[in-house]
Amino acid sequence: MKKILLSVLLSAPLWVLGQGFQVNLQGQKQIGMAGAGSALALDEASVFFNPGAVSFLEKNSISAGVNPLLFKSAFQRTGSNVTEEVKNKIAPPFEFYAVWGPKSNKWKLGLGVYTPFGGLVDWGDNWSGKYALTSLNLKAIYFQPTLSVKITDRIGIGAGFVYNHGDVNLQRALPVNFPDGHSGHVTLEGTGSGYGWNAGIYINTLSNITFAVVHKSKVNTKLNDGTATFDVPQSLKTSFPDGNTFNAELPLPSTTTLGIGVPLSQSTTLAFDASWVQWRVYKELAFDYAINTSALADTKSARNYRDGSSFKLGINHQASDKFALRAGVGYAFTPVQNGYVTPEAPDADRYILSAGAGYSFTSKFEVNASFFFEDVKSRKQKNIETGLDGTFKTLVYAPGISLTYKW
Amino acid sequence: MVGESHMKKYILNSFLAAVVLFAASCKPEIDTVVGNSAGQANFSKYIAVGNSLTSGFADGGLYLEGQKVAYPNLIAAQMTTVGGGSFTSPFFTDAQANGSGYLTLSALVNGSPTLIPVTNNLAVRDASGRLTKYTGEVQNLGIPGMRVDLAFAAPFGAANPYLERLLTDTQVGTVSYFQFIQGRSHTFFSLWLGNNDALGYATNGGVTTDATNVLTDKSTFALLYSNLVNALTAGGQKGVVATIPDVTSIPYFNTVTVAALLNAAKAINPAAAAIYIQTGAGAVRTATAEDLIRLPFQSAGLFGVPNASGLPYGLHPLNPIANNWVLDKDEIIKVKDYVISYNSTIKSLADSKGLAIADTYSYLNQVKTGLVIQGVGINSAFITGGAFSLDGVHLTPRGNAVIANVFIDAINGKYGSNIPTVDITQYRGVKFPN
Numbered sequence: 004m005k006k007i008l009l010s011v012l013l014s015a016p017l018w019v020l021g022q023g024f025q026v027n028l029q030g031q032k033q034i035g036m037a038g039a040g041s042a043l044a045l046d047e048a049s050v051f052f053n054p055g056a057v058s059f060l061e062k063n064s065i066s067a068g069v070n071p072l073l074f075k076s077a078f079q080r081t082g083s084n085v086t087e088e089v090k091n092k093i094a095p096p097f098e099f100y101a102v103w104g105p106k107s108n109k110w111k112l113g114l115g116v117y118t119p120f121g122g123l124v125d126w127g128d129n130w131s132g133k134y135a136l137t138s139l140n141l142k143a144i145y146f147q148p149t150l151s152v153k154i155t156d157r158i159g160i161g162a163g164f165v166y167n168h169g170d171v172n173l174q175r176a177l178p179v180n181f182p183d184g185h186s187g188h189v190t191l192e193g194t195g196s197g198y199g200w201n202a203g204i205y206i207n208t209l210s211n212i213t214f215a216v217v218h219k220s221k222v223n224t225k226l227n228d229g230t231a232t233f234d235v236p237q238s239l240k241t242s243f244p245d246g247n248t249f250n251a252e253l254p255l256p257s258t259t260t261l262g263i264g265v266p267l268s269q270s271t272t273l274a275f276d277a278s279w280v281q282w283r284v285y286k287e288l289a290f291d292y293a294i295n296t297s298a299l300a301d302t303k304s305a306r307n308y309r310d311g312s313s314f315k316l317g318i319n320h321q322a323s324d325k326f327a328l329r330a331g332v333g334y335a336f337t338p339v340q341n342g343y344v345t346p347e348a349p350d351a352d353r354y355i356l357s358a359g360a361g362y363s364f365t366s367k368f369e370v371n372a373s374f375f376f377e378d379v380k381s382r383k384q385k386n387i388e389t390g391l392d393g394t395f396k397t398l399v400y401a402p403g404i405s406l407t408y409k410w
Numbered sequence: 411m412v413g414e415s416h417m418k419k420y421i422l423n424s425f426l427a428a429v430v431l432f433a434a435s436c437k438p439e440i441d442t443v444v445g446n447s448a449g450q451a452n453f454s455k456y457i458a459v460g461n462s463l464t465s466g467f468a469d470g471g472l473y474l475e476g477q478k479v480a481y482p483n484l485i486a487a488q489m490t491t492v493g494g495g496s497f498t499s500p501f502f503t504d505a506q507a508n509g510s511g512y513l514t515l516s517a518l519v520n521g522s523p524t525l526i527p528v529t530n531n532l533a534v535r536d537a538s539g540r541l542t543k544y545t546g547e548v549q550n551l552g553i554p555g556m557r558v559d560l561a562f563a564a565p566f567g568a569a570n571p572y573l574e575r576l577l578t579d580t581q582v583g584t585v586s587y588f589q590f591i592q593g594r595s596h597t598f599f600s601l602w603l604g605n606n607d608a609l610g611y612a613t614n615g616g617v618t619t620d621a622t623n624v625l626t627d628k629s630t631f632a633l634l635y636s637n638l639v640n641a642l643t644a645g646g647q648k649g650v651v652a653t654i655p656d657v658t659s660i661p662y663f664n665t666v667t668v669a670a671l672l673n674a675a676k677a678i679n680p681a682a683a684a685i686y687i688q689t690g691a692g693a694v695r696t697a698t699a700e701d702l703i704r705l706p707f708q709s710a711g712l713f714g715v716p717n718a719s720g721l722p723y724g725l726h727p728l729n730p731i732a733n734n735w736v737l738d739k740d741e742i743i744k745v746k747d748y749v750i751s752y753n754s755t756i757k758s759l760a761d762s763k764g765l766a767i768a769d770t771y772s773y774l775n776q777v778k779t780g781l782v783i784q785g786v787g788i789n790s791a792f793i794t795g796g797a798f799s800l801d802g803v804h805l806t807p808r809g810n811a812v813i814a815n816v817f818i819d820a821i822n823g824k825y826g827s828n829i830p831t832v833d834i835t836q837y838r839g840v841k842f843p844n
Contacts, residue, residue, distance in 0.1 A: 075437065079440040080833060084445030084446075129836070132785060133785070179839070180841050238843045396440045
């Protein structure tokens, strides 16, 4: 007789990207300098930091590194005396670079494989924000073949094509209960791809102060036919059918960086990078489900990001022929406006501190290590969409190491 | 080079020291600002006075799971961080955990619920339906069916099985609820009573047949409510009183709508043009969206059934839906007016005594339009809304958690205490069958 519609049962899962997903770990030397270095032709990581500087590298080289990252986030619900923390999970941002060109020629080829965006947060299945998110594992791996050309003895330009392979696994609890009282759960999992480019110019002035202008384009990553798995009581299966899929789009933002390198002495160089991250492209996040039901509609969630920015200052000191020491400080302004902070990326303005060291065992073999620390400011927020109301505080720790072979 | 190896060591050591230092301070800290002050209140002995909502009644019955998550029990648990003591409730035993029996959702057929009663492990002690006695200290004094007027009627202790079970044999029929709640040396109280003084009338379709469905006279309500407040504050105790929700804010009156009935009728007979009701004034007329039909009508098996003359029930002026199934437009106006009057009594008495006011009237009106709290959408839709249990009147555990926070916010606001609020995500809505 009477139909009870399940139409207002649930708002569908959400997914957000933040500054928190921008991973600033793309080269051990630069990491040791807080991520500055676009205006330095330091090493093969210039493929990422400034393709224009690649042609100024003296040697051919190949390197690989990893920065196990611990994202320690805590949440205290407004009105509560309990602080909840994410589980300790290690995300593995990595980087691989190769640079090759005929000696004393004006051009070099480069290849970079790196992880400029990613996130790994696991709040557990029963925390107070579980209906907004339980866990997110997001990885964007950029593949970037690059050509760099010295157009004069003091100016280099370079550009690379970027292919992104993205992986996402997002989970949250659903506020429907099984007969034993436990909540439903949804897992959205998929892979996607996108394309973009990375281009830069490197200028070495007569005073040997260097300048860089680098633009990394937006990479609109499309996820098609991701799997949407709803773990709900059997009686709700018609509303949340098995075998459902979804499409979504993730606009990974463009970044424009201005860099300056200042040689303080024969052995010491200062690097400063100012970056402008055009997050404003991230207006909304839409999920398009293959199968819609009265309880499961496609969703469009407002994100309304503004542009973010960061300022990084690093120093590289060649203590001896074999030893180098590095340190850096930085500050980043969040793109996430008030009311839009989420547990996926509990973002706020942040301080960056870093240190690093390098050692050349031989003229061909080099090892570099770094330690990267971010202090994301405490932020009390009530999310407009989910009503999640509380204070987030995050610390990020990432030690790293890389091996380089040069010839 | 000596210097170099020395330096190497130095650098390595500093690096290691830095790592250790970071690891030690690894944990992000957030200052805790609540859970450390009772303010001007004393929560060492809290008692909760009220009706079914206070007792934890849900899904059409009183049973152990519901008792454990009754809003006063949730509040009491939160009070322990600010000097709250133990809180005792007349829990049914595990062996009789299903108490009075209750409804479960056994299936959703094309979105329509099938509700079946739980009849095992009951705490029924005799054929007349009386419940297993509970002896011992009780601080959750909620009695399903209790009203402000009947709180002063000693015979009600014999008629109401929930009060009867808490009274000694000699008290039954001689001790009123008003007497029963006194002498408990409480330091703090909550009082959420009066719902049934309006709801009893409304859920009987605006028809008065006995003392449980009469609409309590406004001035009688004011007098008796002030007696209750005076008794509870006799020792200068502080407390919180709650307003009475608008009866039309609950799923009981918003699920079986006139439009839904008409659609169902049209599906069978496209010529069906109107639903006919008998009003409280005795008239028969076409029903409109302003008339509310009681939830149990959907399973009453009456609608559309032809009478002896072959006229389908509710679809013909000569066989209208009976008065007791419908809270018609005029009855709604009447009951709303009484609720507003009761609430103005409650608020002015609370103000005169300096008590906190949990304005559940306003809050449940917000729930009716829908709220999103900690990622959970809550509204007053039947079954799917998450706040109301399967009887369409009483709260789910999630609803209790939400209401507990309305009380806690009111208490903290009035007395400068900072009782931590309840994490509502730890409490369920309706259980869906597998």
